[in-house]
Amino acid sequence: MLLRTLRELSLSAYEMSRKTLSIVAILLAACLVNSCTSKRSSHNTRILPVSMRKFAIEPDVIQVKQGEDVLLVVSTKDVKHGFEVDDMGINEPIQPGKSASIHLDTSKKGEFNVACSIICGPGHNEMTAKIVVR
Numbered sequence: 001m002l003l004r005t006l007r008e009l010s011l012s013a014y015e016m017s018r019k020t021l022s023i024v025a026i027l028l029a030a031c032l033v034n035s036c037t038s039k040r041s042s043h044n045t046r047i048l049p050v051s052m053r054k055f056a057i058e059p060d061v062i063q064v065k066q067g068e069d070v071l072l073v074v075s076t077k078d079v080k081h082g083f084e085v086d087d088m089g090i091n092e093p094i095q096p097g098k099s100a101s102i103h104l105d106t107s108k109k110g111e112f113n114v115a116c117s118i119i120c121g122p123g124h125n126e127m128t129a130k131i132v133v134r
Contacts, residue, residue, distance in 0.1 A: 050074045052081040052094055055123030057114060062131045068106050075099040082117030085131060091117050106133050 050072050051058045064070050074083045076094045083102065084091045087110075092100050116127035 045069045045071050047071045047073060050083070050129075052076040052083065052116065052127070053078050054121050055126045057083075057116070057127055057129040060129040062114075062129065064104065064106050064131065064133055066106055066109050066133050070104040070106055072102040072104060073099050074102060079120050080118055081120055081127070084115050084117035085112050086115075087112045088131070093118065104131065109133050 046064070046068055048062060048064075048070060050062070052074060053076060062072070072083075074092065074094050075098075076096050078096060080096065081094045082091060083094055083100065088105055090102060092102055094100050110133055112131040112133070114129040114131060116124055120127070
């Protein structure tokens with residue numbers, strides 16, 4: 001009788017873990033489907049690579065169209081930098097070897113100054129660029 005009860009408890013725990021695993025798998029699949037069908041599709045997004053290094057931001061002029069969906073992929077290989085566009089409310093730390101994806105608000109025309117917001121050495125103040133929204 002005791003062995004039978006232990007077997008039933010053991011089987012019940014096994015079934016519970018299978019059910020839990022199934023639920024987790026279903027939730028994960030739902031998340032993947034949702035991310036694949038999000039409103040922002042990659043074929044409509046203009047992806048622009050931006051590189052930061054002692055003591056430059058490349059390209060130093062980033063030109064985009066007003067209303068255009070733009071994603072900057074900012075990276076660095078040397079030291080930690082900060083990608084700051086004060087008038088757009090952007091201040092993103094950039095770690096060596098890890099790129100940061102930054103969506104631009106292109107609703108307003110104008111020229112927006114870009115600077116490094118993390119002191120990275122004696123040429124830090126020369127690390128400037130600009131974003132031009134036409």
